[in-house]
Amino acid sequence: MSDVIELNEIEALADYQRDWSRLLEVTPGGTFFRSLEWLQVYWKHFAEDQILRVLIIRDGNQVSGIVPLCVRRIKSKFGLCRILTFPFDDWGSFYGPVSANQKTTLRTALNYIQQSRRDWDLIDLRCVDSAGFDRGSTEQALQSENISFERLLWCQTACVDLKQNWNQYLESRSTKARKTYLGSEKRVQQEGDVEYLRYRPSGVEQGESDPRWDLYDQCEEIARQSWQGRSTTGTTLSHESVSLFFRDAHERAAQVGAVDLNLLYVAGRPAAFNYNYVNAGLIYSLRMGFDPRISIKGAGCVLMGRMIKDSMQRGDRILDIGPGSLDAKKNWYTSVENSYRYVHYSATSVTAKLMQLSHQFADWYRDRFSNEAVDVRKVTDNSKLSATWR
Template sequence: MDIIEVNEIKDLESYRNDWNRLLSVTPGGSFFQSLDWLAIYWQHFHEKQYLRVFVVRDANEVTGIVPLCVRRIKTKLGSCSILTYPFDDWGSYYGPVSADPETTLKVALDLIQASQQDWDLIDLRCVDTDGFDAGATERAMDASNLSCKKFEWDQTAYVDLNQDWDTYLAGRSGKARQTYLRAEKRVAKEGEIEFMRYRPRGEEYGDGDPRRDLYEICEAIARQSWQGNSTTGTTLTHEKVAQFFRDTHESAARFGAVDLNLLYLSGKPAAFNYNYIYQGRVYSLRMGFDPAVSNKGLGRLLMGRMIRNSMEIGDQLLDIGPGSLDAKKYWYTSVESSYRYVHYSQVSKMAKVLQTSSRIADWCRDRFMHDLENEKQDSGHSSFSASRH
């Protein structure tokens, strides 16, 4: 095997066909791992980041790609450089693009250690250890003799779409079923309901029209929803990311990854659910409804109609995204954790400071839990009895 490092986004274009081929066999591969997504992301957010993409070859055939970048971040102890995925938590999970992520990552990590270090930490985030990754990241780091600490990073809600709608609905809680069915009835009383879904197959099939008119409808609804007043900087129409989302929409349409869902009430656009799709796996990016059209459960109604339609057309999995699990509890069938793997550089002074601080924090937490347990025992409460109250 040999490996090539690429540092300019334009130089990756020559690997586009290999990238697309490998993505199609990557366990759990997503649009976020495509060159199409990376190119737009890098165009908008490349400042203060340095691209390091590793292309692994075996007998002159490209067998894997590891997209990484060096990013400067601030900590309480000062600024440091991390070698991480160029991802920024836009989706749920990330990792190497390869049919064999473990071997691909190990080869890249071996070269990273042998080359001049421009990082304080290797910080691989959004790794679904218990899912598609299946422990590949941890094994690759072990095989490369990179000691690491593992932290839980986030939790993502899934809907298993490999079932029929009636079975799925019957498996929801009584309150969840009642809430959804009530939304169907209440909205139907206000006018005619129309659900539409736009999913172009991509330029490869002569079907890459982004339908800007439909996307603009999503934006218009978002402005009327709670997103219009949001200050998070991540909503569909926020000035910091609105153009990024628009450009990504164009790219996703060409790639065949757009999944745009709209709900109309008496002919008026009422709610949207904007997603990306790749190989039957749907990622729910943003959603919203216009309260001026109706406040009788438009969002719930659209979500239900979308899930039902996905089951009917053969989609496999709906990723509702990380966080806000309480708001998604009526829908998901499982919750999966993502993890973060951190390796501290052996030559960086900042890494040593951060590692020492981490050890002190771990000791303090362990000490606190030990003292808390002693306190419970002294007061006559065991851990078991305390946990039940």
């Protein structure tokens, strides 16, 4: 028989450090974003106006699953709306429970949520890779607990299947893509010696946790000099509103062996970077960029190609290049993966009912009067990477 312990203070999670790390190792699709280390850093910087609700699932005396959740207030045209969601905020592509059996863990959590205090208007589980590592667990858990829901397409992310050799991969690219990459290699090498550096410490347990701030600072400086330095989104490595968050996350990632830092040097100067997180052969490309002050067209392209080739040789499994800007990534990705949002409206919340009616009317109006509109709830998952993703 399973029981649930709810924790609302970030400091209390430290007692479950070993259990969390153990479960992350067996979690399908487990990434650094699902680690306790990342959550601690995220909460330190973005906890304002959020209430932590982490559910620890136990079978007897053994912790079998962890479901990190939080209650967040968002603005709607009907006033403030409280959503029960993952403490993730779209920093990566996918999220979910930390457990070898995600369906059972999530089902136990949902059963508990229905019986506990109702401090939310919507259950809003985002960034679920329904056809990938999730394998339909979220949908099945909701159905098993008789919780009504809407499934909405949330975002799409570009991925590279790394379980092949470099020559096969290069041959699978379009003629234009191959010419672009090979031409970039030739052009960059004409500028001087080209050095590719990859720093991937194995973590404190293996005696290798140096964050190498000298390398990280080079990545940050390249970002500052590139278009990212002028960006107003507040999400780049060099942006002052999040730079301390990224640096804290980098230090913790180095401690658990999740850093994957890539730099390309041309004639001794750092020309391009690709900063990633890695776990169990799954790589997430967090940020990348090149220094426009070094007049070498194609340095970023060369770095991406060499990084992918090196990953294949290392035996990595998947490179997630990240959501958005798919056209700019088309030369590289082997598939586009969907993530979904599962929404349940509280029957006792006036705000939730108004939002549900508004969404239903919008759907009805779109279906009736717009021939070009696409109902995202009816999108069929036809990703080519689903088998590899598992």
